Amino acid sequence: MLKWLAMVLIALQALLQYRLWLGEGGLRELAEVRQRVARLETENAPLRARNARLAAEVxxxxxxxxxxxxxxRSDIGMVRRDEQFFWVPDAVDAGGGGRTP
Structure with missing residues (x-):
């Protein structure tokens, strides 16, 4: 009886070990996913840098x-099409600047 129980436990442990190392969601799949992530990060690095440059350019x-x-507007007095321009002369220009003829 004890012998059968030991055999069952060993078989169960072997099954669990197989699932851990080689089964779905196991360590082998984890290593593959990590490699894929590293590869994609490497591919994305230049794209992220490009996006940052484009955002700065915008x-x-x-x-x-x-x-x-x-x-x-300030240097050459440009006005947009949807605006109205009002010219107000300076007080010095309007009164002759206080100069005598």
Whole structure:
């Protein structure tokens, strides 16, 4: 009786060991998944760097266009199509600047 119990326990242990090492979700599959993850991380690294560069470029373009528009408004008096321009002369220019003819 004890002999049969030992044989059953050994068979059960062998079955569990097989599932652990070679079965579905076992260590072999875990190693394969880790290798796949490492490969994909390596492939994704340049893409992440590219995405970061593109995001920075978008921010620069947005801020750059705002800066260009502000400079065009202040330096050369540009106005957008949906705006109205009102010119108000300076007090010095309107009164002749206090100069005598």
């Amino acid at each position: 921010v620069d373009l947005k801020n750059g266009l705002d800066a260009i528009e502000e400079r065009a």
